[in-house]
Amino acid sequence: MKIRVYASTTLTSLAERGPGLPLWQVAPTRDSAGQRLTDFMMLIPHLRLRPPGEIEQASRAIQSVLSLHQDVVFADLNLRLNLLWVSLRPRQGAISELAAAIRLRVPEALLIAHHAAPY
Numbered sequence: 001m002k003i004r005v006y007a008s009t010t011l012t013s014l015a016e017r018g019p020g021l022p023l024w025q026v027a028p029t030r031d032s033a034g035q036r037l038t039d040f041m042m043l044i045p046h047l048r049l050r051p052p053g054e055i056e057q058a059s060r061a062i063q064s065v066l067s068l069h070q071d072v073v074f075a076d077l078n079l080r081l082n083l084l085w086v087s088l089r090p091r092q093g094a095i096s097e098l099a100a101a102i103r104l105r106v107p108e109a110l111l112i113a114h115h116a117a118p119y
Contacts, residue, residue: 027087028074037073039087040095041113044106048079055079061105069098084109 030036047058059077062084066072071094074087084102088094099111 023076023078023085026074027076027085029087031073031089035089037087038090038095039085040099040111042084042086042099042102042109043112044077044082044084044109046108047082058106062102062109065098065101065105068101069094072098 027039028037044058047055050058062075062077066075066086069088071088071091072086073089076085077083078085086098088098099109102109
């Protein structure tokens with residue numbers, strides 16, 4: 001199962017029917033105005049091994065945090081890899097702010113990688 005969260009509006013659950021597109025082909029690199037985006041990744045250890053209700057609760061908690069931030073353009077929660085990828089418009093401190101807010105709702109989530117675009 002793969003859960004995607006798009007631009008703070010919807011949560012869609014998709015049953016995987018074979019290999020999907022690689023994230024680098026799906027995640028945007030620029031916003032609608034052509035400005036470069038920044039991104040970060042969080043590991044949520046053993047998320048895929050949890051009962052479906054707990055997975056749904058964690059994904060909704062993440063989506064509720066992301067929906068409060070207008071800078072978020074794209075997010076993908078990959079259960080196979082237990083990874084959350086978030087692309088957003090660059091703003092000083094935005095990655096730290098979002099990662100901390102997600103950790104308040106999903107304490108086991110760990111910030112493991114980020115790419116900060118120059119401001």
